[in-house]
Amino acid sequence: MAGNTFGTILRLMTFGESHGEALGGVIDGCPPGIELDFDAIQKEMQRRKPGQSAIVTQRKEEDEVQFLSGIFEGKTTGTPIGFVIPNTNQKSDDYSDIKDTYRPSHADYVYEKKYGIRDYRGGGRSSARETASRVVAGAIAKQIIPDIKINAFVSSVGEIFIDKPYQDLDFSLIESNPVRCPDLASAAKMEDYIRQIRKEGDTVGGMVTCVIQNVPIGLGEPVFDKLHAELGKAMLSINAVKGFEYGSGFCGAKMKGSEHNDLYNPDGTTQTNLSGGIQGGISNGMDIYFRVAFKPVATLIQKQNVLDNQGNIIEQQGKGRHDPCVVPRAVPIVEAMAALVLADFYLLLNSVKK
Amino acid sequence: MAGNTFGTILRLMTFGESHGEALGGVIDGCPPGIELDFDAIQKEMQRRKPGQSAIVTQRKEEDEVQFLSGIFEGKTTGTPIGFVIPNTNQKSDDYSDIKDTYRPSHADYVYEKKYGIRDYRGGGRSSARETASRVVAGAIAKQIIPDIKINAFVSSVGEIFIDKPYQDLDFSLIESNPVRCPDLASAAKMEDYIRQIRKEGDTVGGMVTCVIQNVPIGLGEPVFDKLHAELGKAMLSINAVKGFEYGSGFCGAKMKGSEHNDLYNPDGTTQTNLSGGIQGGISNGMDIYFRVAFKPVATLIQKQNVLDNQGNIIEQQGKGRHDPCVVPRAVPIVEAMAALVLADFYLLLNSVKK
Amino acid sequence: MAGNTFGTILRLMTFGESHGEALGGVIDGCPPGIELDFDAIQKEMQRRKPGQSAIVTQRKEEDEVQFLSGIFEGKTTGTPIGFVIPNTNQKSDDYSDIKDTYRPSHADYVYEKKYGIRDYRGGGRSSARETASRVVAGAIAKQIIPDIKINAFVSSVGEIFIDKPYQDLDFSLIESNPVRCPDLASAAKMEDYIRQIRKEGDTVGGMVTCVIQNVPIGLGEPVFDKLHAELGKAMLSINAVKGFEYGSGFCGAKMKGSEHNDLYNPDGTTQTNLSGGIQGGISNGMDIYFRVAFKPVATLIQKQNVLDNQGNIIEQQGKGRHDPCVVPRAVPIVEAMAALVLADFYLLLNSVKK
C-alpha cells in the first residue's frame, strides 16, 4: 500500500490497524517555536472518540495520544513529531467470525484481492479508527494557523436537513448536543431519528458542512492543486464519504451566469459568495464553505447475506459496537483534514513570497 | 506557482497561458513500447476544441499538438514525452480593456493579490485553455489502459436532466449531437436552451457524468490516496467545477444502511452498485461512475459591474467569444483526467505485485 | 524541518531525538505477503548498537524495535509498518553543560540559527542515534530483495587502508572482528589504532566500501534519479559522511577513455567493471561497488574551545561516551540505505513493466 502520506510542506504519514498494537503517525514540516496546547489536541480526540454519547458506538477507546518527538519544553522544535495512540480496547474475538467472509460494502473483499492477505480484525487499516491519527495532526495544524477559524457541523441526517444558511447559525451551539448540529430544533429531530435507527439495528447517512473564516487571500495553487481540489481530496479520503461540493456546489450547475457571478465591493470583498471563498483555485478572503456527504455505515446489527471466501453466500448476524450514524463523530475529522490542507497551503504561500 | 504536476508514476507537468506562445507539458513515466494512435489523440483535441459547433465558443484555435520527444518510430520509448500546442489565434487586443479590472467570479483578483503580477490576456494561466494539455496527456493515458472503457457525457444543462440510469443509455450516441448527451430527447432540449442562453448573452451550468467500465480489481490506495479521492481531486481541478459525487453520492447521505449495502453475488460482483465500483478506496471490478457539477461560465456578453485596480466599481460590457455552456467541451476533459488517475494507479498496482 | 522522508514507492518517514521518548518511523509501500525474519532485523540493530565492542561508544542502548502495524501473523500486509525504538538510556544530565554552547563541527549552531530552538540533549535530531530507524527500514528492505547481496565493510581507518581489490576479500570475515574489516591483517592494525586514538581522547575518520552483487539489470532512472545519484544521496545523508564515489570514482577522473571503457563479453557482461555496475544511471547486472568517506567524530574527550550563545569563546572539557571511530558502526547503516535505494527502484521497475 502506498498513499499513507498527506501534504507537501506540512506532511503527515500515518500507520495503524484498528486491532494492532497502536495507531500513529509522523508530522513533518511543522514550524518551530509553536507552544502546543495539548488540551486542545486531546479535546479534538474526545470529539472523535467512540462512546462519547448515547448515539454513537459504545466501544471504549481511550485514544490518548503520546508524543514521542519534535517537542521540547512544550514547544515544537521544527523536527518531525512522532505520535502513537495505543489500541487499548481490542476485542479481537468479536471479529473472528468475519475472518472468512466479506461484509457487503466493506473493504474486506478488495483488500484480500489486492493484497492477498488482510488483517480482518475490525477492518484493519480500512477501519475508521484510522482517522484518529488525522485528528491529532489536524489539531496541531489548527495551531499553525490560529487566526483561521474552522467550524464543521452536522447539516443533515437522513432526510432531516438544517434549512438555514450557515450565516444564521450560532457555531457555539455545535458542541451543545450529541449530534453536533447548531440548529437545536433540527438537532433534536436528528437525535431522535438516530436513536430509532439504532433500535432497528440499522444505520443512516448524513452530511457535514464546514465553514472556514478569516482566510488570508492567496491560499491554493491554480492548476492541479487548487484549494478546493485539495479540500475535496481530503474530504473524499475520509471513510464513508460519497460526495463533496463547495460554494454553490451542485446547485450552481443549474444556475445562469448572471445569477451566479459574485459582484465585487470596492474593497475587493464580494456582495454574494456563490464562489465559496475560492476563485481559480485560490482563496479570495471570503468565507470558504463546503458540504460533505457520508453514506450510512455498512455494518448493521441485523441479519445480512455475506460472501465467504469459498464463494458461498451465507447469512450472518451483524454484531459489535458500531455507529448508527457516522456524522456526529465525523465533524472533528472534517475539521482536521481542512486544517491540514489550509496549513500546508499557508506554509507553501510563505515559500513563494520574496 | 506550484501545483502544475499531476500523478505519481505517470506524471504530467503542464505550462502555458492562453495568450502566450504555446501551451504544453511533459509526460513522465509512460511505459515503453506503446504504439501510439496519433489520430486518437488528435480526435480528443477536436472534442475539446472551441468552434466545433454552434453552441460553443466560436474562437478558432487549431490545437495541433506537436510531440517533441519520447516517441521513436511511432512507439513510446519510456523517456518523457514533451509536447507543445502553439497558440495560433491570440487576439490580445480583445482583452486589453480588462488589464486594469477584475471580472466577477474570475481569478483576476486573486492572481494579482497572490503574485503581484498577472498575464491579463485572456485569463492567462487560469484560462480553460490550460486544459488542452490535459487532454493530450489523457489521450495517451487511455492508450496505456486500453481495456478500461471511459465514457463521459452531459447529464444536465441548467434544469434539464437526463432522467434515466446510465445503464439505459447508448454511449455510442454521445458524439451524435453537439451537447454530448446520449439521451437524444434531452439533448435536443439542452441544445435549444443553450442557444437561447447564448442569445441572452448569458451562460448556464451543467453536469457531466462519467462511467468507467471493465476496471481491474485493486486500483487505488486505501487511506489518503483512495481511488475516488484522486478522481475527485482530478475533477475539482478542472476549471468551473463546484462538486463531485460518486456512486450513491449526495443521495446516499439520505439512505439507510439496509438500503445502501451492495450484496454480493457468489462471484464477487455485487447485486447493486451504490458503492460506485469502489470500496475502501479500491476498485472492486464493478462500474465506476461519478458526476461532476460545473458552474455557469463567468464571462457574460452583457453589461456587468467590475472592480478596477483603483478600487472603483465600473460598468463593463463583456465581449469576446465565450462558451455559453461549458459542459459539452468539458466531456473530453473529464475523460482525460479520469484516464490519468486510472493509468497512474494501474502502473502503481504493478509496482506492488511480487 | 522537512526532509524526513526517503524513497518513492518504498517510502520511509522517520522521527526522533536522541534523548526524547523514542525514535521510530513509518515504512509505506512494503509489498504484502513477506514473511518477516525478525531475528534478521534485530541482528542488524545489534550491529549498529553502541557498546557492542571495546572500540565503540560504551553507551548502553537497548535498541529494541517494536512493530506497531502492517504485520499480521508474521507477514507484511501491504499496509504501512509503524515502528518505535524507545530511548531507554537517556542520561540528560550528561549534556546539560552544552545547553548554552555550540560545539565545533556539530550541528548545534545551525539548528539554533535555523529553528530558533533546539533540543540540545545529545544532539537531538542531529544525533547519529537517528540512524537506528534507518537500520530497521533497511533490514526490511533487504527482505524485499532477498536475491540481491549487499555487503559493506570498513576499508580504511585513518591512514590504514585495505590494499586489495574487493574480489580478493572474504566477506564472511566482516563480522569476525570489531572493526568490520574482512582483511584480518588490516583489521588488527585498525583496531590497535582506534584503541590508541581513544586513549588520546581523540577520534579518527575512515572509509566504508559497499559491494552489491546479483543485481538485476534495469534498476535506476536515467536522468535525475540515476541509481548512483540516489545511492550517493543516501550515503551523504548519513551523519559524518564527506564523500561518495562509485566504480572508478575519483581515480577515474585521471584516466583515459581507452583505459576506462569496459569492453563487453558476448553475454553482455563486461571484461572490466570500472563503471561500477551502472551505466547511464541504470544497473547493468555487474557488481555495484562504492566507497563512502566518514570524517572523524566531532566530539572529543579533550579540552576544546567552544562558542557560547553570548558570543564568548570558552574552554570546555568534552565528556560522555562517544565513538572514537564511527566506521565500524556505520557498516550496517550503509547497507541499510543501499537496501532502501535498491528495493525502491526494484518496485519502481515493476511499475513500468507491461
Next chain:
Amino acid sequence: MAGNTFGTILRLMTFGESHGEALGGVIDGCPPGIELDFDAIQKEMQRRKPGQSAIVTQRKEEDEVQFLSGIFEGKTTGTPIGFVIPNTNQKSDDYSDIKDTYRPSHADYVYEKKYGIRDYRGGGRSSARETASRVVAGAIAKQIIPDIKINAFVSSVGEIFIDKPYQDLDFSLIESNPVRCPDLASAAKMEDYIRQIRKEGDTVGGMVTCVIQNVPIGLGEPVFDKLHAELGKAMLSINAVKGFEYGSGFCGAKMKGSEHNDLYNPDGTTQTNLSGGIQGGISNGMDIYFRVAFKPVATLIQKQNVLDNQGNIIEQQGKGRHDPCVVPRAVPIVEAMAALVLADFYLLLNSVKK
C-alpha cells in the same frame, strides 16, 4: 522512465533526446516578479555549447532557448515556465551504424534491456545534450538567489591538478581560457594535454570544483535531505560523474577529530572550514565547496570492440564529433545544478519562517 523531475518547491521537469525535435522542460515554483536577464541565460547556454573552442566537440548546436510561458513583459509571473531548445543540427546518419551495437561504457545496452526499445540516435535521452535543459533552469535559479555567488571551475584534467587552495584563485580568470581553469599555468598544461589526447582519438577525465559564497545560514534539511546530500545527488546525476566530495572530503577520512574540527570565532564564523560550509546538513554561512569527478568520455575516435544485438563482438571505428575532455563544458552544468539545489532550499526555508 521516471525521474525526470528535480526539486521540491522549485521543480524542473525535462524532456528530450539528442536527435529528436527538441529538448526542453518546465520550471514550476519560480517566484513571481523577477525581471529575467535573458542575456545571462543565453550566456550560460554558450558556456555549455559544443563548438565553443578548439578543445571541445565541433558539433554545431545553436542551443537557442525559446520561452513559451510564465513570463510577461519580461518578468516571471509565478506560473510555470515552459521552454524549448530545438535540435537544429541533427545528423542522424552519423549514428546509423550504432543502431544494432552497444558501445562500451555507454547506456545503449541497459536502455535496450530496461525499455525493450531505444532511440539510438546520438545516445537519445542518455546523451549529455540533455543537460542543456538543466543549464536553462539553473540560469533562472541563479536569478532567484542573486546574492549567492556560485563559481565552478576545472581543477584537474587527467593527472594535471591545480595545487592551490581555492582562496588563492581569481575566479574572474575562469572564462579567460577554454579549459575554464582559473590557474593560468595549469590551464595551459591542461589545454595542451587535451589537444594531444584529441589527436590520439582518445579522451581523458577530470575534476570540477565548485565554490559557493555568501550563503545564508539555514539552507538544507537535517536528515535525508541534507544540503550536501542534495548537492551530491545533483552532481551525480550529471553524465559521466563518478564521485562527489565536499569540505575535507575523502581526505577528511584520514584525519583526527582534533585536526578536523572547525573552531568558532565569536561571531559564529569558523577559523577553518573543513566542514565545507555545512554542518548537520545545514549551511552555516561559510563558503560551501565541493569537487566532482568526471570519467573520460566513452566515445573514442579509435577502433574498439563493441557488442552487437546478436551477441557478437565486432570491431567498430568510432566517429562523430565528441569531446576529448568533458570538464570544460561541465562547469556551467555543475553551477546550474548547484543553483537549482540552493534556490529550492532557499524557497523552502521561507516556507518554515513564521
